[in-house]
Amino acid sequence: MHLRPAPLLPLLLLASLHAAPARARQAVPDTLERRVAACTSCHGSQSAPAPQPSSGPNYYPRIAGKPAGYLYNQLHNFRAGRRQYPLMTYMVEHMSDDYLREIATWFSTQHVPAPVLARSSLPAGQLERGHELVTRGDATLKVPACIACHGQRLT
Numbered sequence: 105m106h107l108r109p110a111p112l113l114p115l116l117l118l119a120s121l122h123a124a125p126a127r128a129r130q131a132v133p134d135t136l137e138r139r140v141a142a143c144t145s146c147h148g149s150q151s152a153p154a155p156q157p158s159s160g161p162n163y164y165p166r167i168a169g170k171p172a173g174y175l176y177n178q179l180h181n182f183r184a185g186r187r188q189y190p191l192m193t194y195m196v197e198h199m200s201d202d203y204l205r206e207i208a209t210w211f212s213t214q215h216v217p218a219p220v221l222a223r224s225s226l227p228a229g230q231l232e233r234g235h236e237l238v239t240r241g242d243a244t245l246k247v248p249a250c251i252a253c254h255g256q257r258l259t
């Protein structure tokens with residue numbers, strides 16, 4: 105078939121008009137890593153550990169490296185209102201199960217180093233009691249040893 109050259113010029117013009125916005129959009133790659141950057145400002149990332157809040161919640165839990173199934177269930181709990189923290193609920197309320205699972209899996213594969221804690225200035229007696237609770241618990245108070253779940257190195 106014979107192509108007439110006339111319509112080509114407007115087509116080329118259109119193509120070049122579209123090229124600029126397309127390049128601008130590509131400047132921020134649409135990857136999961138970029139999208140969950142909204143989460144790491146509170147939960148920490150490879151380059152910046154989680155900040156400790158001065159007001160509001162008592163702490164920002166680490167999420168990197170926790171089991172995917174556990175993370176998924178927590179996201180699900182926030183969305184369903186079983187676990188309540190308004191900012192978290194707001195962020196996940198419009199996300200599908202599949203997307204929550206994808207996010208949970210991504211965080212489970214991250215290995216953010218644990219922050220180096222400052223040495224405690226508590227009196228020796230209190231430190232000893234803490235050590236006892238962590239390693240052996242207190243059966244009379246029904247406090248289990250923390251290491252029973254958190255492991256010998258509490259990691």
Ligand code: HEC
Pocket residue numbers: 140142143144145146147161163164165166167170175176178179187188189191192195196207
């Ligand atoms: C404004 C700070 C903030 C942002 C941003 C934020 N979170 Fe949270 N998140 C929290 C706090 C605080 C908690 C603990 C709330 C509680 O005590 O139940 C939490 C809890 C969680 C938990 C449960 C952790 C656990 O160990 O049980 C998961 C999973 C989680 N967030 C994932 C995310 C994801 C995914 C995003 C991004 C879509 C996100 N968070 C964004 C503050 C934040």
Ligand code: HEC
Pocket residue numbers: 163164165166167237238247248249250251252253254
């Ligand atoms: C029966 C199992 C179990 C025992 C025993 C236990 N924990 Fe936990 N702990 C958990 C689980 C599961 C989580 C995650 C839940 C969450 O983040 O909401 C957690 C979370 C934590 C966190 C938050 C860590 C983070 O991700 O930011 C701290 C701190 C903590 N535990 C301290 C302790 C201490 C101190 C003890 C002992 C007095 C203890 N735990 C005993 C199961 C346990």
